[in-house]
Amino acid sequence: MRSVAGTRLDRRPIRGGAPVSINSRLSGLRDLDATARRAAVTEAAGLDAGALDALDPARGLTLEAADHLIENVVGIIGIPVGVATNFTIDGVDRLVPMATEEPSVVAAASNAARMTRGHGGFRTSTTGPVMIAQIQVVDAADPEAARLRLLEAREELLALADAQDPMLTSLGGGARDLVVRTLPTRTGVHLVAHLHVDVRDAMGANAVNTMAEALAPRVAELADGRSLLRILSNKADQRLIRARAVFDAELLGGAQVVRDIVHASAFAEADPYRAATHNKGIMNGITAVVLATGNDTRAVESGAHSHAARGGGYTALSHFELGEGGHLAGTLELPLAVGLVGGATRAHPVAQAAIRLLGIRTAAELAAVIASVGLAQNLAALRALAAEGIQRGHMTLHARTIAASAGAAGEEITRVAERIVADKLIRLEHAQDVLAELRSVR
């Protein structure tokens, strides 16, 4: 623990329970009410009764706790947390908490995960939890020579960085490398030092920012310039996670659907207008798990989009191709700066419950889950787009939101939703008419 502004901060990582063998194939979960679902998921995950109680809105984040998270707190917004089923990731079944306001996202992820179960589920690999801190130096008279002087002082600078975080180094993390670039800009040639730091189970921003600020005076001295910005880069390309899976051709709808998903994938790779929507589909899954686990959604999203733009243009983060036996092979690669130690992951009771449900023990395992959900989410949307179109599945589930917005309550929601879907008129005015009609015949 360390003391910050009089507050004792507990920095031990939130971890899931001891690994238990679970079956994530919870068919029929949708037919239960939310409380019964929570009980079913708690039992299926091998957790103690009550382990997920924080997911009950009455027992989640209190106003008092929220007041310690951000400033000028006046309230709390509720975002639904659903559980995606059917996931097998690196040989382990996982039930995945997803926080999202968008209908059909949780269903779609579960649907796609079901289509790869027979082929072993998702497999992942990672480059390791290495974050980059940037130190900008301006006004160096001889930028190229200054670059070499900094590189000559590599060992000294890495040691100085490590000295800032004995806890991190004791856990096997710490400074790993120094890269120095000269950067021509419209205000002259800047020198930019990149400190690569293994941040273990942290997201790492605070950890590397502290190091960058400590190194900056010495860097400026060596460069004979003036240090300016000292901050991590959200282009976390030393912290990549990759997920792959084979999706069953028959479950996808046959050979033509498989071929058309490959066409859809090629379209997104070639066209930035399509790539932005394609990647939004991936982020539907990724952001939902990042949010549920109390991680920084903006950091992950800027990392993802910077990776999509790494070649200078903007392209798809995933790739689909025809695989062995006519099945569909999908891959996804992106930077994922997520942790189990700091930020809201530590402070938010719902995030703690989400980590417990996932049963993960390291930030790398969390990244593996998130990337797998991103790939599943992408595949589900592409399958719908390449087959019947997005509206059938998405709008059918969206109809419930429309029914509730029209004023339906309780059982009325299902009845109004079913009617507006059957009438193929999923609109607010029609839902209001249907509701009025239902109430008039009571």
Ligand SMILES: CC(C)(COP(=O)([O-])OP(=O)([O-])OC[C@H]1O[C@@H](n2cnc3c(N)ncnc32)[C@H](O)[C@@H]1OP(=O)([O-])[O-])[C@@H](O)C(=O)NCCC(=O)NCCSC(=O)C[C@@](C)(O)CC(=O)[O-]
């Ligand atoms: C919506 C489905 C899944 C229906 O698909 P379906 O085939 O009608 O569903 P089903 O009733 O046959 O069920 C199949 C499986 O889906 C899951 N499932 C199905 N329904 C539920 C439900 N109510 N609650 C919970 N789970 C559900 C569930 O896992 C179930 O299997 P089970 O495990 O039960 O044996 C399908 O149409 C689908 O995957 N659609 C894609 C929807 C989607 O991508 N939504 C994201 C929003 S659209 C967007 O923002 C992104 C986009 C599209 O623009 C990106 C892009 O352009 O690339």
Ligand SMILES: NC(=O)C1=CN([C@@H]2O[C@H](COP(=O)(O)OP(=O)(O)OC[C@H]3O[C@@H](n4cnc5c(N)ncnc54)[C@H](OP(=O)(O)O)[C@@H]3O)[C@@H](O)[C@H]2O)C=CC1
């Ligand atoms: N551009 C961006 O993305 C920015 C993001 N942020 C925010 O920074 C926060 C994340 O920073 P982060 O550095 O992760 O948070 P913390 O500083 O809360 O956590 C990191 C610290 O936890 C301690 N620790 C304990 N156990 C472990 C372990 N197993 N692995 C790693 N570290 C461990 C370490 O040392 P010790 O105990 O000594 O603390 C480490 O320095 C997020 O809230 C994010 O929103 C902030 C600025 C910019």
